[in-house]
Amino acid sequence: MKKFFLVLFLLLILAAAGFFFGWAQLSVPPGSYGILQSKTHGLDPNLVRDGEFRWIWYKLIPANVSITVYSLQNVECDIALNGRLPSGEVYGAFAGLDTDFSYNYSVRVSLSLKEDSLLELAREKKISSQEDLRSYEVSLADSIAAFIPGKLTSGDYDMDIENILNSGSSARLEEEIRSRFPYVDTLNLYFHSVRFPDMVLYRSLQSIYGEFLRKQQEIGAERRINTRVRLDELAQYGELLTKYPILLQYLSIEQGDTVEK
Secondary structure (H helix, E strand, O other): OHHHHHHHHHHHHHHHHHHHHHEHHHHOOOOOEEEEEEOOOEEOOOOEEOOOOOEOHHHHOOOOEEEEEEOOOOEEEEEEEEEEOOOHHHHHHHHOOOOOOEEEEEEEEEEEEOOOHHHHHHHHOOOOOHHHHHHHHHHHHHHHHHHHHHHHOOOOOHHHHHHHHHHOOOHHHHHHHHHHOOOEEEEEEEEEEEEOOOHHHHHHHHHHHHHHHHHHHHHHHHHHHHHHHHHHHHHHHHHHHHHOOHHHHHHHHHHHHHHHO
16 A cells, blocks of 8 residues: 555656646746747747646657747837938929928837747747847837838828828828838837928929920930931932932932022
8 A cells, every 4th residue: 555655656746747847838937928949849839928828748858948038028219310302402403492302300119029920030030039039129120210211201191291290100100110010019109300391392393303304305205206217218318329320410410400590
């Protein structure tokens, strides 16, 4: 009987040890996420989440499994942006206007990543530590800031510029950025120290200048066509005179008669 209880006790100890060592989220603190990598099964396709029980049998194999813990925090950074609207100086000079089409503003980018993006970031971007994740978040904020000027000067947001100047934000732009950067979960943009040129004037000059270039191209094309027609006529005359040289004598006689008259 004592032997039976001893065996049972040992089995219970082994079961408890197996349960403990196979318990995946034991090493994941509250509010964090774990990515499990094993030598036998590679990258686990599911995040290890706090409060979600997972027991993995191959975690029992010594030195087979590693779990990297990540914390998704809100990232904020202020980025200054400046530049000039494309060809603004050309349009201004064409219209005889001394107009400054430069822009200068600062934007505070506040963002957080989607939980499910961690696995893809680990797989595609080779992120393997919290420091790597932090560097990627800052780089992502820079990419978003670099994306903004192209959108604001594209013509799609001309009617939104005044609202951005007044409120410092644009829900439409934030939504478009989320679509462009799918890893982003929450995003807030706050524009401050904003200086932006007159977009109505810029578009008007752009349209006028474009129409001017179009007319010039039409005139140039017409001249090229007329020149080509004239050259074709001369070539035909040349072929005719080469084939019938007597015509040259006839033309000379005719020209002489005309002079005498």
